[in-house]
Amino acid sequence: MKKLLLLMTFLPSLVFAQTTVDTIEVYSQAMKKTLKAAVTTPSGYSKAEKLPVLYLLHGGSGAFDDWHKKVTEAGIVNKMAEQYNLIIVTPGVGPASYYYDSPMMDSVQYETYITQELIPEIDKNYPTLAKKESRAITGLSMGGHGAMMLSAKHPELFIAAGSMSGVMNIDTRLWKVPESFQQLRQTQQKAMLGNDLNYEAPFSTYTAVGLVDKMKDNGIALIFDIGVDDFLIETNRQMHQMLLENGTPHDYTERPGAHTWEYWTEALPYHLMFISKHLKWE
Numbered sequence: 042m043k044k045l046l047l048l049m050t051f052l053p054s055l056v057f058a059q060t061t062v063d064t065i066e067v068y069s070q071a072m073k074k075t076l077k078a079a080v081t082t083p084s085g086y087s088k089a090e091k092l093p094v095l096y097l098l099h100g101g102s103g104a105f106d107d108w109h110k111k112v113t114e115a116g117i118v119n120k121m122a123e124q125y126n127l128i129i130v131t132p133g134v135g136p137a138s139y140y141y142d143s144p145m146m147d148s149v150q151y152e153t154y155i156t157q158e159l160i161p162e163i164d165k166n167y168p169t170l171a172k173k174e175s176r177a178i179t180g181l182s183m184g185g186h187g188a189m190m191l192s193a194k195h196p197e198l199f200i201a202a203g204s205m206s207g208v209m210n211i212d213t214r215l216w217k218v219p220e221s222f223q224q225l226r227q228t229q230q231k232a233m234l235g236n237d238l239n240y241e242a243p244f245s246t247y248t249a250v251g252l253v254d255k256m257k258d259n260g261i262a263l264i265f266d267i268g269v270d271d272f273l274i275e276t277n278r279q280m281h282q283m284l285l286e287n288g289t290p291h292d293y294t295e296r297p298g299a300h301t302w303e304y305w306t307e308a309l310p311y312h313l314m315f316i317s318k319h320l321k322w323e
Contacts, residue, residue: 059084060119062109065166069158071150077105078132078159080167081122091170093127093320094163095313096155098140098180098187101208105133113306121313127320128167132159137226139211140187141247143233151187156195174321179203179312181305182273185265186211186249189280193252196259201319204249204265205308206273206300209280211248212240217272250276253283256291262319263291266308268298 143149164171178188185207192202213223244251267277298304
């Protein structure tokens with residue numbers, strides 16, 4: 042096993058309400074670049090107290106601080122960290138990168154970054170319960186794809202996973218968007234995946250719907266939801282149906298709403314409520 046050389050630089054902290062949000066920089070040896078993340082810790086914790094961790098992922102054109110700056114209820118991430126007494130990490134990744142490792146581009150190795158570089162550094166520098174029973178992952182849009190994909194491929198790391206308005210299938214033909222946007226994303230996917238880009242069944246492991254058998258075998262608790270006016274609703278219905286057909290337990294909901302921060306802000310507490318039932322605090 043290659044030894045990973047990582048650098049974590051702590052930048053000035055932001056104090057919000059009773060929680061603390063650290064902006065950190067983590068050097069990725071896999072991609073030879075530094076990426077930012079925000080780490081939210083509840084008030085009153087000490088290094089003698091070990092806490093569960095939730096990894097909360099951003100969308101396709103987003104950034105590490107989206108969950109702190111773009112939500113429609115200011116400080117909701119802080120509120121969730123405080124309410125559930127856990128650490129919430131919001132990592133930043135490249136735009137339209139889907140959180141996978143590209144076989145074509147050294148600059149797109151985000152599966153390796155999250156699972157082999159970021160998580161160990163968070164466990165090293167924060168008072169975490171460094172085990173799968175105390176670690177969960179969820180996210181919005183592209184981040185929903187990342188959460189479902191990463192948890193399916195790395196069941197040793199997560200006890201629960203979720204998606205809000207997620208890209209459950211990277212096949213843009215299923216997206217209710219203008220043809221120009223479909224083609225843009227297809228071109229980006231082709232650049233990252235090359236000949237591994239495949240939209241037809243059997244689906245590849247670069248798309249969440251291609252991992253439903255692993256989801257069944259892994260037994261990770263799953264929650265995903267989508268607004269009825271969301272352009273990705275067909276991909277979520279496809280995932281839901283495939284999980285029903287292979288007998289994978291999951292919590293699936295369609296609610297009023299679209300692909301908006303209002304929807305994701307309202308969805309986050311539902312995810313925490315579900316995830317908290319599966320996390321271990323000891």
